[in-house]
Amino acid sequence: MSLRRSHLAGLALVALSAAMSALAVSEMPAEMATHWNAAGEIDGQTPKIVALALFPALSAGMLALFALLPRIDPLGENVAAFREQYDTFVVLLLAFLTYVHALVLAANAGYEFEMVQALAPAVGALYYYVGVLSAHAERNWFVGIRTPWTISDDEVWRRTHERAAPLFKLAGVVAAFGAVVPAYAELLLAAPVFAVALYSTVYSYVAYRNVST
Structure with missing residues (x-):
């Protein structure tokens, strides 16, 4: 586009x-x-x-x-x-x-x-496309997984985003299930993407240590 x-x-x-x-x-x-x-x-x-x-x-x-x-x-x-x-x-x-x-x-x-149930498919679609975007994003200051370690090194950026892209897509699929299991909708919307963000941050640090040694 x-x-x-x-x-x-x-x-x-x-x-x-x-x-x-x-x-x-x-x-x-x-x-x-x-x-x-x-x-x-x-x-x-x-x-x-x-x-x-x-x-x-x-x-x-x-x-x-x-x-x-x-x-x-x-x-x-x-x-x-x-x-x-x-x-x-x-x-x-x-x-x-x-x-x-x-x-x-x-x-x-x-x-x-149910508002959260109605939101779930749209939130899931947005998470999924964050995974698509992550798979293509080059190092920059505003879009992507921006930690001190990804911003500092192209290789760390590449490794982190390659690892995170499919996880964001998976988080999107999980979040969309909130539409069919409304009792757990909030958990399905929040927990997977939080886990991916935390994992990506830790992974970027580990990748930076590996690249710099």
Whole structure:
């Protein structure tokens, strides 16, 4: 996906999110539910105008940020090597935010469903693509597994990301199962990706010690 196409897709998703808010404004309560706990119970509310503006503004901010990062990265030329995967990740992230926005609007409109269960497939898909991105990412300051050891050495970066990529994909598959086993959905969403992140951090240190000796 080219940069121009990713920008257009991102802008379309921002516009869709804003249109969803505009169409839903008359149906929303004055105080909208915006946060659910692990049991699926509402434990946070936000004034309607703020809540409706939140996701379009967040999506627009993320699109602008990810467009800027390769330009300010000291290793920005490396991003060009995996730009297709980078741009696709940005679009998928904005699609995820739009999906979450739709769920929040639906819940506040009176539709009944388990929020964490509904989120599980989308979170799983995002985790899985992080694995795809990790398999292609070259050393940079903003995207990937950025530890002191991966940032310091190309070989450590390569080894760590090769090891982590399939694990992130597996974490995505596990997270998606939260849709069919809602009692464990929160655990399936959080535990695998935390384990992968911890393992990757430790592995990057071990790889650095091996490379430097």
